[in-house]
Amino acid sequence: MTNRTVVIPGEVIVTGEKFLPGENTERKGKDVVAMRYGLSEESNGLVKVIPLSGVYQPRKGNVVIGKVENITFSGWVVDIDVTENAFLSLSEVPRYVNKNSMSEVLDMGDMVIAKITEANKKSIDLTIKGRGFGKIEEGMIVKINSNKVPRVIGKEGSMINLIKEETKCEITVGQNGFVWIFGEKIENELLAKKAIIFITEKSYIDGLTDEVKKWFEKEKK
């Protein structure tokens, strides 16, 4: 694993023209300076800061889980736990919807898995076209810190696949920190939930996937 150090805003991470400022960093003269509190990482000359706190920043292509807040004449307003409400347009629903009975497809208070198609300063647009998207009918939802989402997913999904295998649950991790767990038995869902909370608490450990494997062995005895 690459070497990581804790940096604070305004701190010089590296000095030199050959380094490129990445996410949450800025170039100041010859130095690359951190703009957020977190862990700095340098690979192939690209320097970035991984934030450990802060609210979720919506990005195009992210899968999120949200709650339907309102129904308008042309779509649904969805709260995805960011400053701006997201909008799910009627045309982004994969089947025909009667305008007079939109609440049959998605009602207020329903939880929905969606993908961000457009995120700018003014608005966030969602779609539920595609496999795995749409209204959540059963299972449970866990809220975690959105900064811990990459750890829960793991490198190329190694962590989430491990949990899926061990618990035989279907899991969707929303980038905004909501995690949907659906299993055959409630015990499996609870085990998956416990595992996810374990990961968020131990997120600084090196080789976390192995650690979680050991944890599962212990839990299953």
Next chain:
Amino acid sequence: MTKEKDTGFKRTDGRKFNQIREMKAKVGVVPNADGSALFSFGDTVAIAAVYGPKKMHPQHMQNPEKGTLRYTYNMLSFSVTERIKPGPSRRSQEISKISEWAIEPVLMIDNFPNAVIDVHVNILQANASTRCAGINAAALALAHAGIPMKNIVSSVSIGKLDKQLVVDVSKHEEDWEEGEGATDIPITFTPNGDITHIQLDGKIETKQLKEAIKLAREACKEIYELQKKTLKESIKINEKK
């Protein structure tokens, strides 16, 4: 420290003229907040809690061009020997506004239109320099909340007791009456040495004011080191299982 020699001036609490009271700092003291910090100068204790960025409410206060910083300074009723009336006062509103201006230059809130960052600063115990302790705590809490910032600010108050400059005034020194009386100068710096806030209550010569700024700059370096240490030590990476 500064080239200025020690004039042998004795402060009532036995400190040297350029000595700050014992400082304490801690982050993550308010679990419900997005970021929080405690900062103290001796008996002066401030707690800052940061919430947001969140949607500004009411809607007419939203700024579609950039985010808003909302700083609330409050002295708790038991923070001083004589109970003070709780709630906003003329003094606390002024300090809130001043502290907001002290922090805003380092905050990068352009990317949060229509949003607000709430900073609540409460003074648990007051023994002068409360606004400085508040600003120091708020800077820590904002960084802890993961808000993009250009830098962290550090604040200290310089006092002029008769003709002698001192760093980090206490309540006793603030009420100095001999000679020219007391002058209180709270100053806020970025680690680069830029001033983001300066106030002056009393009278002072231009030449001596320059000296005061020099003194404050040295003191703020010390405070910045503590802030840096506090933030860095609050995360233990690769801790052994």
